[in-house]
Amino acid sequence: HIDKSMRYIHDVLGFAIMPIQYAGGVKADPHGWNGADQSAYLPFTGWLSFGEGGVDDAEDPDVILHELAHGLHDWLTNGDFSQVEGLSEGCGDYWAASNNRSSGFWSPSDPQYHWVFQWDGHNPFWSGRRTDYAVPYPGGLVGNIHTDGQIWSSTLMQIYQDIGRTATDANLLECLAMTNSITSQEDAAQAFLQADINLHGGVHLSAIEYRFSQRGYNISLPAPVITHQPLKDVKDLFGPYPVTATVTAAAPLTAVKLIYGHGGVFSDTLEMVPGGDEYSAAIPGIGTPAIYQYYIYAEDAGSLASTLPDGAPVQFFSFTTGPDQTPPQIVHTPISIANWYNLPVLLNADVRDNYAVERVWAEYQINGIAQPFFELSHQQGDLYSGYFPFDSSVV
Ligand SMILES: [Zn+2]
Numbered sequence: 001h002i003d004k005s006m007r008y009i010h011d012v013l014g015f016a017i018m019p020i021q022y023a024g025g026v027k028a029d030p031h032g033w034n035g036a037d038q039s040a041y042l043p044f045t046g047w048l049s050f051g052e053g054g055v056d057d058a059e060d061p062d063v064i065l066h067e068l069a070h071g072l073h074d075w076l077t078n079g080d081f082s083q084v085e086g087l088s089e090g091c092g093d094y095w096a097a098s099n100n101r102s103s104g105f106w107s108p109s110d111p112q113y114h115w116v117f118q119w120d121g122h123n124p125f126w127s128g129r130r131t132d133y134a135v136p137y138p139g140g141l142v143g144n145i146h147t148d149g150q151i152w153s154s155t156l157m158q159i160y161q162d163i164g165r166t167a168t169d170a171n172l173l174e175c176l177a178m179t180n181s182i183t184s185q186e187d188a189a190q191a192f193l194q195a196d197i198n199l200h201g202g203v204h205l206s207a208i209e210y211r212f213s214q215r216g217y218n219i220s221l222p223a224p225v226i227t228h229q230p231l232k233d234v235k236d237l238f239g240p241y242p243v244t245a246t247v248t249a250a251a252p253l254t255a256v257k258l259i260y261g262h263g264g265v266f267s268d269t270l271e272m273v274p275g276g277d278e279y280s281a282a283i284p285g286i287g288t289p290a291i292y293q294y295y296i297y298a299e300d301a302g303s304l305a306s307t308l309p310d311g312a313p314v315q316f317f318s319f320t321t322g323p324d325q326t327p328p329q330i331v332h333t334p335i336s337i338a339n340w341y342n343l344p345v346l347l348n349a350d351v352r353d354n355y356a357v358e359r360v361w362a363e364y365q366i367n368g369i370a371q372p373f374f375e376l377s378h379q380q381g382d383l384y385s386g387y388f389p390f391d392s393s394v395v
Helices: 002-013 061-076 084-103 145-163 165-176 185-200 205-215 337-341
Strands: 039-042 047-050 225-227 241-248 253-262 268-271 273-275 278-283 290-300 305-308 317-321 329-331 346-352 360-362 374-378 383-387
Touching (some): 039 061, 061 084, 061 165, 084 145, 084 185, 145 165, 145 185, 165 185, 185 205, 225 305, 241 290, 253 278
Antiparallel strands (some): 225 241, 253 268, 253 290, 273 278, 290 317, 329 346, 346 383, 374 383
């Protein structure tokens, strides 16, 4: 179960989490407590340790995954994990319950559907725990980390039902990486929302916010997130100059606008037209050389608004139309002697310009004799590269 969960975390969820106390895979001792009925994750050694009182704990995947989750919490926070309000206990119970629920073994009408520690608990030895714990936050906190953790785990299982296992699991790991040793359940709920923005562009925010708010966590939804590649200077005086932006928000967007003008004044506003998450509008040209300025405004149904750039209208994007007065800048590190023995030889250069770069090529000589030029193609960012078009026969 440890191996399966770690593989799932690495291969499916894409988190490269490993123990921080030693190199290599997670270490565990199935006979760790001289027969006592307890289990633990040991933060000093990074081991999982399982006892054998009552039911043998290492026979129950829920115990194994619960203790593993303490380890994940510890490793994600670099040894700074929180038990405030039983946060880590809740994460452990959730990690076990999520795995259980995903198996489809129990149906919602079975009492076991909501049980954690299905083999070790819910029997004469121990009553176990649950993920349908219905008490509110913070009024239902009783000051016992294992009892209180069920508020967190039960809320996460509601979210699991709404947005699915992998999104909830991934959001939890991303969330925990943003926390420290004093993080409360409410702080973690806020980080969980941020995690959904980081990993999923915020597509689950309204579902998550609903469950957290219903429970009583006082959280605030983030304002719409706008991303946009600023326009470059252009020779074309007439346009139109298309502006596209990706906008995501917790609530449905009610307005996405492009505010623009030229000569230092914001004179016009265009509604940006949606196509999926991408919004677009085009600034018309005035036919003479000018400096245009613009920013983007988005507002959602929760009346949360944001601009790009952040401090608009004081901050804004601008671009110039008219003849290009500034030559491109080329940065190139000469090829070392050693690399000339490794054919074909790759030529790299960083090329940047205030206008779009149209074409990059290299001219060269062999023994003082000019050779035909060759093209460098655009790779990413400012990088252009191409191979010298000769082989070992000329060297
Ligand atoms: Zn625990």
